Amino acid sequence: MTVFILVAGAFTGPYVWRDTAARLTAEGAEVHTVALTGLGGRAAGPGEVVDLETHIADVLAVIDSVAVESGGDIVLVGHDYGIHPALGAADRRARSIARIVHLDSGMPRDGVPALAAVPDQRLREELTEGGGEPTGLLPPARDAWPRWGSTAGLSEAALDGLTALAAPQPLGTLLQPLRLTGAVAAVPVTGVLCTGNGPGIELVQLMVDLGEPAIQALADPRVTFFELATGHWPMLSRPAELAEVLAEAAAGGGHRLKPADAAEPPPHLRPFLLDVPERPRERTGNTDLYLPEGPGPHPAVVIVHGGPVPAGARPTPRDWPTFTGYARYVAGRGAVAATVDHRLHAFTDYGRAAEDVAAAVERVRADPRVDTDRIALWFFSGGGPLTADWLAAPPAWLRCLAVNYPILAPLPSWGVADARFHPVRAVARAGKLPIVLVRAGREMAEIAATVEEFLTAARRCGADVEVVDVPQGRHGFETLGPTDEARDAVRRAAGAVLARLTA
Structure with missing residues (x-):
């Protein structure tokens, strides 16, 4: 018994x-x-x-x-x-x-x-x-x-x-x-x-x-x-x-997790799904710049990783294939791309992560090769709550805000007491800011619920949201196995962001 x-x-x-x-x-x-x-x-x-x-x-x-x-x-x-x-x-x-x-x-x-x-x-x-x-x-x-x-x-x-x-x-x-x-x-x-x-x-x-x-x-x-x-x-x-x-x-039932395999790279370190050539890269502080051809000034896309990511994780996110892949692709299309490491190591770190991102954005805008009035911000996964500041008060130079498989409302168990990091609430103040949302069809239920809540709020206030659907895509689909659908989604999303930078 x-x-x-x-x-x-x-x-x-x-x-x-x-x-x-x-x-x-x-x-x-x-x-x-x-x-x-x-x-x-x-x-x-x-x-x-x-x-x-x-x-x-x-x-x-x-x-x-x-x-x-x-x-x-x-x-x-x-x-x-x-x-x-x-x-x-x-x-x-x-x-x-x-x-x-x-x-x-x-x-x-x-x-x-x-x-x-x-x-x-x-x-x-x-x-x-x-x-x-x-x-x-x-x-x-x-x-x-x-x-x-x-x-x-x-x-x-x-x-x-x-x-x-x-x-x-x-x-x-x-x-x-x-x-x-x-x-x-x-x-x-x-x-x-x-x-x-x-x-x-x-x-x-x-x-x-x-x-x-x-x-x-x-x-x-x-x-x-x-x-x-x-x-x-x-x-x-x-x-x-x-x-x-x-x-x-x-009775001993239930799902068992797969241990990290030293002989096989984890999903986030597998190759990017597009074959993108190397680009010149410059590293300053927590920010890497990927440069296009020509002297500029060029529009710029700042790429912001998710998390939390353990403080001791190596390589750090700006060297993960997803972010280097997007950065090279964007630079190959004529815009400066910047990848950023920030200090989102726990769910209580959104405040200091936001400071890191804001500082990186200003560093990018200060570069003479960047058109200071044509900037896009592209957030991923658990970086979604960091979009709230930019949605609530979008500066004139912010031409587009993009999110891939984002978490757009803090989950109850996070303990994020600061209402500042709640994009579902902030989108009502986004005005005419163009938003590109890449939605994974096979998203985790708890994350998908926040995306649908965000889209409902966006429709209610008339926000300018373009959804790029990846019906068979999973969270982090860019390194989970290349498919034509996923490749097309990356191209469409990047094209949508770049189109808003040059409009």
Whole structure:
């Protein structure tokens, strides 16, 4: 028999598991929900400090009672904050746990408090500075739950119930660092990704391919993944589907990531799909210039990579084949092309990445070989949020803004509190700025949703948007295998950008 131990997240208690637990039980599993102190369990005593260790002890008590009563395999499920006490307990009872399930939760590390995983960056800063009531962090008002995760899929009744039953989160549970001995590393793991709230499997695979050290462990064969197309509370929005996923996870099912292969270049380092000749290139600071024939001044296209890209990634993006390929192609068509390295190393880095891009643009415009009044900006992938500044207040010299398979609204799990980096909202102020959008037909669902949201907003305000569709294209299609459709899309997109520079 499989024994599930379910640990709820911030502000919530055992009640959130009711429907999922009932379905698991109906399928023959044994199910225990953990009542954490102050969150559906016992109330804290006078003067008692409830911290992460308190909640770890709550989970340990259930594990120990189950280990005595049952000979089944224990699957420990932690949702949201609940993964922190779950991991802390599993580290001390590693031999008793058959699998740990991270249900739309982060990857807690030794010495790091749960506060680091709170999605709202501004809220993290407030709590670090001593915010919150003495009794704990007050639960969200009904319309404030999105600060903690996407409410996509929740019915009005479910949201009402979530709000009515929520309890203050003891501050110590968020501020006390998690302590792990390393024993838990031997326990198989499953991640359940809610794509209405954050990245799906394909995007996580891209992170593995980029070489981020903290992500490489996810390609271990003992780690599996599932996706649920819903928001952050799947036990309320998709209880039946969640029960099915948990049962499959307990049986060892799920998708396994492909580890980075040193003998084969990752997708982003494979050859560009067009055979473009070398061009003269000049490197100054974080910017490379690719020069066309003739003295100029020439129009210029500034090419901005996406991310986040790990700080230690080598080569850096301006040397990736996609960006060197576009730059050479653009220079061959008579415009200066510039590729830029910027510091988008985490989702909280958009501010300084925007500074890097703005400085690079001014450096390009200051070059005497560049026509300072004919500039295009071309953004890719996770660089999409950086377009918001330029959409909100397009300068007269900006003749075109292009985006390839972009993310055009911050995903809820990013914790980007700054409304500045929200192109869907900014496009209403774009005026007559021409926009070229290259849309991948096989885009990841979580990214495609932001593109459609952007296009809806653009139609509403009458923005000038030309869409270049790549029906069979995937995210990063330029290096994922050459096809005539993809080659044609690159030529059409570049032609559209250059046409607006010379109009």
